[in-house]
Amino acid sequence: MPQASDAYTGTFELEFERPLLALERQISELEAQADPNQSAVGLDPKLDFTADLKKLRQSHTAMLKKIYKGLGAWNTVQVSRHPNRPQTVDYINAFVKNFTELHGDRFYGDDPAIIAGFGRIGPHKCCIIGHHKGKNVKEKIACHFGCAHPEGYRKALRVMKLAEKFGLPVVTLVDTPGAYPGIGSEERGQAEAIAVNLREMSRLKVPIVSVVIGEGGSGGAIGIGVADRLAMLQYSWYSVISPEGCAAILWKIANPENNAKAADAMKVRAQDNLKLGTIDDVIPEPMGSAYRYRQQMYDTLEKYIIERLRELKRFKKPENLVAKRYQRLRKLGQISG
Amino acid sequence: MAKTTADPKPAPPLTGDRRRTWKDVKDPSESPRPGVPEGLWQKCPTCEATTYRKQVEDNLSVCTECDHHYRVGADTRVSQLVDPGSFEPLWDNLSPMDPLKFVDRITYKERYEKAQKQTGHNDALLAGKAFIKGRGVVIAIMNTDFMMASMGSVVGEKITRAIELATDLDRPMIILCAGGGARMQEATLAVSQMIKTSAALARHGDAGGLYISVLTDPTTGGTAASFAMLGDVILAEHKAMIGFTGARVIANTVRQELPEGFQTAEFLLEKGFVDRVVHRKDLRSEIAIIIDYAGK
Numbered sequence: 001m002p003q004a005s006d007a008y009t010g011t012f013e014l015e016f017e018r019p020l021l022a023l024e025r026q027i028s029e030l031e032a033q034a035d036p037n038q039s040a041v042g043l044d045p046k047l048d049f050t051a052d053l054k055k056l057r058q059s060h061t062a063m064l065k066k067i068y069k070g071l072g073a074w075n076t077v078q079v080s081r082h083p084n085r086p087q088t089v090d091y092i093n094a095f096v097k098n099f100t101e102l103h104g105d106r107f108y109g110d111d112p113a114i115i116a117g118f119g120r121i122g123p124h125k126c127c128i129i130g131h132h133k134g135k136n137v138k139e140k141i142a143c144h145f146g147c148a149h150p151e152g153y154r155k156a157l158r159v160m161k162l163a164e165k166f167g168l169p170v171v172t173l174v175d176t177p178g179a180y181p182g183i184g185s186e187e188r189g190q191a192e193a194i195a196v197n198l199r200e201m202s203r204l205k206v207p208i209v210s211v212v213i214g215e216g217g218s219g220g221a222i223g224i225g226v227a228d229r230l231a232m233l234q235y236s237w238y239s240v241i242s243p244e245g246c247a248a249i250l251w252k253i254a255n256p257e258n259n260a261k262a263a264d265a266m267k268v269r270a271q272d273n274l275k276l277g278t279i280d281d282v283i284p285e286p287m288g289s290a291y292r293y294r295q296q297m298y299d300t301l302e303k304y305i306i307e308r309l310r311e312l313k314r315f316k317k318p319e320n321l322v323a324k325r326y327q328r329l330r331k332l333g334q335i336s337g
Numbered sequence: 338m339a340k341t342t343a344d345p346k347p348a349p350p351l352t353g354d355r356r357r358t359w360k361d362v363k364d365p366s367e368s369p370r371p372g373v374p375e376g377l378w379q380k381c382p383t384c385e386a387t388t389y390r391k392q393v394e395d396n397l398s399v400c401t402e403c404d405h406h407y408r409v410g411a412d413t414r415v416s417q418l419v420d421p422g423s424f425e426p427l428w429d430n431l432s433p434m435d436p437l438k439f440v441d442r443i444t445y446k447e448r449y450e451k452a453q454k455q456t457g458h459n460d461a462l463l464a465g466k467a468f469i470k471g472r473g474v475v476i477a478i479m480n481t482d483f484m485m486a487s488m489g490s491v492v493g494e495k496i497t498r499a500i501e502l503a504t505d506l507d508r509p510m511i512i513l514c515a516g517g518g519a520r521m522q523e524a525t526l527a528v529s530q531m532i533k534t535s536a537a538l539a540r541h542g543d544a545g546g547l548y549i550s551v552l553t554d555p556t557t558g559g560t561a562a563s564f565a566m567l568g569d570v571i572l573a574e575h576k577a578m579i580g581f582t583g584a585r586v587i588a589n590t591v592r593q594e595l596p597e598g599f600q601t602a603e604f605l606l607e608k609g610f611v612d613r614v615v616h617r618k619d620l621r622s623e624i625a626i627i628i629d630y631a632g633k
Contacts, residue, residue, distance in 0.1 A: 179562075181582035181590045186600060189610050191561035191581040195535060199567055202536035203543065218519070218528055219562040219581070226532050240519045240528045240559070245586075250441040250521065266524040267437050276436060278525040329536045330497070332529035333490030337430040337459070 012083050016075050020067060023060045030056065064288045071235065074260035076269050077243055079235045080214045084291040086298070088115055088130030088173045091213065094298035096121055096128055102159055104151075108188060111152030113143035113180070114224070116159040121171065122306035124313075127163035129156045129224055130173030133214070146215070147180035150193035153223045157197050160204055169207040169309050172224045177242055179220035194223040201226035202329060203322055207312030209305055211283065212236045212270075228325050229308045231281035232270035233301075235289045238279065239268040278332060381405050383576075397617045406574050406617055408554055410456070411463040411480035414513055418621060419467040419476065426465040428498055431491045433460055437524055445522035452483045460491035461516065464499040469511070470625040472632065475503035479515040479560070486516030488560055489523040493530025496564060500537040500548075509547040509632040510538075511624060514565035518558020531563035538567050547632045549624055552579050552602065552611065566610065570627050572620070573602035573611045 013021055034049040071079070079085070092099050092115070101117035104110040116129040131148065134140030156172075163170045179190055201208060201224075210227035216238030232238055241249075246266055247258035267273070270282040283304050286293035315321035379390050384403035393400060397417050398407040409417070415424050432453075439445035453459060461483035467476045477499045479486040486492075496512065503510035519527035541548060550568025552561075554577035561581055565571075573579060580600035588595055598604050605611040615623050 179581065181587045183587065183591060183593075183595065183599070186580050186582070186587065187608050189566070189608065191579075192566040192610055194562040194581070195531075195564070195566040198532050198535035198563055199539045199542075202532065203539040219531065219559060222528060222532055223562075226536075239524045240521055246521055261441075265437065265439050265441060266521070268524070273525050276524075276526055278529050326536055326540065329529075329533050332533050333493050333526050334434045334436045335431050335490045335494050336434045337432045 014075075014078055014082065016067060016078075020060070020063050023056065023063065027053065027056050027060060061287075068235075068288055072260070073237075073263035073266075073268050073272075074243065074256075076235050077215075077237050077259075077263050079289045079291075080237050082289070082291045085214055086290050086294055087133055087135070088175060088213065089132060089135070090294070091173060091298060091301060092119065092128060092130070094295075095302040099128065102162075103155070105154035105158055107154060108151045111143075111149045111155060112139075113146055113148040113176075114152035114156050116156055118168070121302065121309070124169060124306065124309045126169045126171050126309065127159050128171050128173070129159060130213075131176040131220075131224070133175060144180050146176040147178060148176065148220060148223070149180050149182075149185045150188040150190050153179075153193040153197050156224050157200055160201065160208075164204050164206050167206060169209070169312065170204065171305055171309070172208065172210045172227070174210060174212045174216050174221045174225050174238075175214035175236075176217050176220045177215050178217035178245075179223065191219075194219045197223045198226055202325065205318035205322060207309060207315070207321060208325075209308045209312070211301065211305070212238050212279075213301075215242075217242055226329070228312055228321065228328065229281065230279045231283050231304065231308075232273060232279050233283050233290065233297075234270055234285040236270060237263070237268040238270075238273055239266045241266075243268065276334070280328075399617050404575060404616065406554065406576060408481050408515075410482035411458070411478040411513075414478045415463065415467075417617070418478075418513070419469055420471065423468040424465055424476075425467065426463060427502070428464060428495050429459060431459060431495060433489055433491050433523075435522070436526065437522070439522040439524075441522075448484065448522065456480065456482050458483060460489065460495070461486045462492040462495050464495045466502075466506075466508075469621055469628070472509070472625055472628045473506075474509045474511050474624075474628070475499050475506065476511045476513070478513040481515050484520065486560075487518065487520035488516060488527055488530050489520035490526050490530060492520075493527075493533050496530075496534045497537045500534070500541050503548075504537075504541045504544050504546050507544075507546070507633055509549060509628050510541060511549050511551065512564055512568075513551045513553055514556045514560055515553045516557070516560045517555065518560050518562075528559065531559045534564045535567060538564055542569070545633070547628065549627055551620065551624075552577055552605075554578050557581065557583060568612075569631065571610070571612050572615050572623060573605065573613070574620075575602060575614055575616055577602045579605050579611075 096119035099119040115132045119128045131146045133146035208227040210225045210230045212232040243259045243263035244254045246262035247254040251258040273279045286296040290297040381400040383405040386402040398409045461480045464477040550571045552573040556579045602614045
């Protein structure tokens with residue numbers, strides 16, 4: 001499994017966070033000034049930065065709160081794609097003990113865009129499956145930025161079947177812009193691979209907990225996202241198509257303005273999906289989203305998964321669990337008449 | 338999604354309560370075949386032969402010269418496929434909602450109301466009980482005349498109910514699949530229909546039920562990636578376009594030329610994802626034979 005590298009050190013900035021980042025730079029400069037070990041000109045004992053720092057920090061917190069409180073749909077999509085946002089590997093390294101990755105679909109190959117294996121979360125032995133977007137350029141290209149091929153979905157299913165055989169619950173972490181659109185993926189049956197996963201996950205005899213941790217792009221997302229409990233992190237998105245794709249089709253051209261309109265129209269945010277009844281829970285993120293306070297995010301997610309698995313383990317008979325899951329899936333959709 | 342270039346305006350629904358007018362065959366906003374007069378004659382998009390419209394329609398909307406299969410709406414499908422008078426439509430009252438209040442250039446409500454007016458149906462699927470060569474089936478037919486047979490909550494719900502009915506009645510389930518996939522205007526609700534229908538098929542399969550999926554032009558996106566590809570037996574119409582992602586998107590992504598015949602029924606047959614490619618005139622007998630072997 002690719003090792004989670006340290007926090008992203010690049011200079012990526014979200015447009016709407018610019019004033020915030022400027023403030024952060026001011027704070028760190030002032031902190032450096034105040035630190036006798038770092039100050040270039042030496043510390044002048046007469047100067048006291050504490051009051052200024054406190055003021056700056058306060059306004060930083062206020063601004064952070066203000067920006068994130070009313071975060072629009074398109075900005076949410078941008079946050080969900082932030083290069084420093086924790087990915088499946090980060091969560092696995094953070095709270096899955098003894099993760100043992102399993103490779104290959106036994107038919108064609110091994111798709112690095114999906115990670116699957118045994119592991120222990122809290123007291124629960126389980127199988128963990130998740131999309132892998134890649135941490136650096138090389139990895140990102142190898143796993144097509146998290147767009148899985150049919151062999152990825154078939155590997156996921158193989159591991160789920162193992163979980164079923166050995167009575168282990170399944171935890172899936174969804175983070176993909178969509179299934180890979182390519183010649184090979186069509187030739188090897190992208191549609192069939194996803195369809196079979198939907199059918200088999202709906203009748204898997206062990207509990208399934210799914211969490212959208214970043215992007216939940218259509219068929220590529222639900223290919224590992226049929227579950228007893230489906231949750232989304234607060235600043236992730238889940239919809240039928242990416243906002244860019246929707247804009248290109250309905251507005252004929254994908255530009256930032258149309259993308260924002262499309263994201264708004266499709267109600268891609270977690271709280272909107274909760275209202276539509278397509279997900280069960282929204283998992284709150286730390287103030288200023290997961291990439292700012294990663295450890296806090298890991299802890300919240302770990303706690304959520306442990307809690308849900310404990311609830312679902314109450315089903316002693318697998319038939320009851322599957323029947324309950326069908327009831328949940330059966331309710332999806334809104335119609336009149 | 339494929340362009341609708343070739344497609345002549347298919348025949349209006351045979352509801353019987355109105356006469357066919359020029360409005361039904363003429364849509365001024367789309368002029369797919371410039372230079373060819375609308376109505377009596379049509380030009381085949383494959384062989385370019387000019388054929389008499391009525392003659393082609395009598396030939397199950399298959400070109401008399403080159404066997405090009407025209408797209409046909411659900412009403413025509415019913416008349417072509419099931420025993421005359423045996424179709425018993427169900428759940429026709431179900432109608433879309435617009436929980437997202439979706440607006441692009443026009444509102445979703447305007448879009449589906451226009452389609453409802455044009456087709457005389459509430460949404461893009463006909464479902465019901467029927468007989469095919471005397472064999473009782475539950476059948477669902479996607480209607481390409483209605484918003485290109487995209488799948489929203491109503492389509493998903495009707496398919497699910499149809500499958501559940503087939504399970505209860507112990508009858509084979511037949512779905513004529515078509516469409517561009519999940520309906521964008523219903524966003525996540527539409528994606529969820531892929532899950533719901535697949536889950537219903539899992540139960541149908543567990544109960545020992547037969548499911549025959551017939552792929553017609555075009556079957557793509559969310560439709561392909563759910564019930565369309567889950568048939569116990571998968572039939573596909575000659576030259577139908579079948580795939581997950583649209584060819585244009587793939588070409589843009591991989592930046593290379595797509596192979597000859599990419600994503601046609603024959604291509605899928607070669608790659609092993611379709612059991613049989615059938616001519617439209619053989620569809621009834623093919624289904625009947627499979628039911629005799631596998632149905633109950």
